[in-house]
Amino acid sequence: MSDSPSYRSGFVCILGKPNAGKSTLLNTLLGQKLVIASDKPQTTRHRIFGIDSGEGYQIVYSDTPGLIRPKYKLQERMMGGISQAMEDADIMLLLLALNESFPEEDLFELVSKSRLPRLLVFNKTDLVDPVYAEERIARVCSQLGVPDPLRISALRGDGVPELKERIRSLLPEGPPYFDPEEVSDRPERFFFAELIREKIFQLTHEEVPYASEVEIVQVDTLPERLHIYANIHVERETQKGILIGKGGRMLRQIGTLARQDIEAFTGSPVHLEIHIKVSEGWKDSGRYLNSFGY
Ligand code: GDP
Ligand code: MG
DSSP: OTTSTTOEEEEEEEEESTTSSHHHHHHHHHTSOOSOOOSSTTOOOSOEEEEEEETTEEEEEEEOOOOOOOOSHHHHHHHHHHHHHHHHOSEEEEEEETTSOOOHHHHHHHHHHOOSOEEEEEEOGGGSOHHHHHHHHHHHHHHHTOOSOEEOBTTTTBTHHHHHHHHHHHOOBOOOSSOTTOSBSSOHHHHHHHHHHHHHHHHOOTTTGGGOEEEEEEEEEOSSOEEEEEEEEESSHHHHHHHHOGGGHHHHHHHHHHHHHHHHHHSSOEEEEEEEEEOTTGGGOHHHHHHTTO
């Protein structure tokens, strides 16, 4: 009953360094692949809400790009999204990957600036020696003055139910913010673009994923399937060559994998057509960034 007085709802902002596992955690919490993840930092560029509605509660998670110092305009806008997410949040979830070293001063700054209830969550327990992990956890907790850390493996799901319970216990009382049927605030076509971009992050290297942006040009809903037309924008001719690949192999692979994921996401057959465009300087162009939704 969404209007009973004991209904609890709130926004949880997931924060952490690039690669901490924020997007993976969100997918695990939602039990569905909503946001994209890869082994490359800064895969996530937008703030995305993921909505979990259950009996008597609604948790609205925001996945954010990792915390970095901006070097170009795209990164400035990415960081702007984080501040926004923190302002709107009821709970701050700090995610730290145990297998990586993290500059703890940055976190300290972030934690001390915020008055929100905070959860300190250590991820990737599956990758580290438990004794070493406990030493580290104890040190960070005392540095940050945050007690009761949680230990999880976002990838395997270990500790995630306990984390969800903890979040539920911290939620303020209030009505749902979104229709309980919805899983995100973003339209479907946003996820089509993201699923294509994920394949670029997973299959290409060095500067290519960072030079790429996906634009959904048109979506036609035919009775038997969805027709999706997309552009991949890159900065240079050489990057276009890499994305097309020898005999078109790379583009075919990106297209096939993205189509399969979009079909799983929408539950209907998909025809996906991708073109590659050279749009020099898009990462520093306000006009391009606006049109890409940043
Ligand atoms: P984000 O940048 O914080 O959003 O991190 P992602 O969710 O994109 O994850 C970065 C990488 O870490 C991906 O390759 C994930 O598969 C991996 N990863 C995330 N959580 C875990 C975990 O608990 N264990 C292991 N082994 N890998 C993880
Ligand atoms: Mg991410």
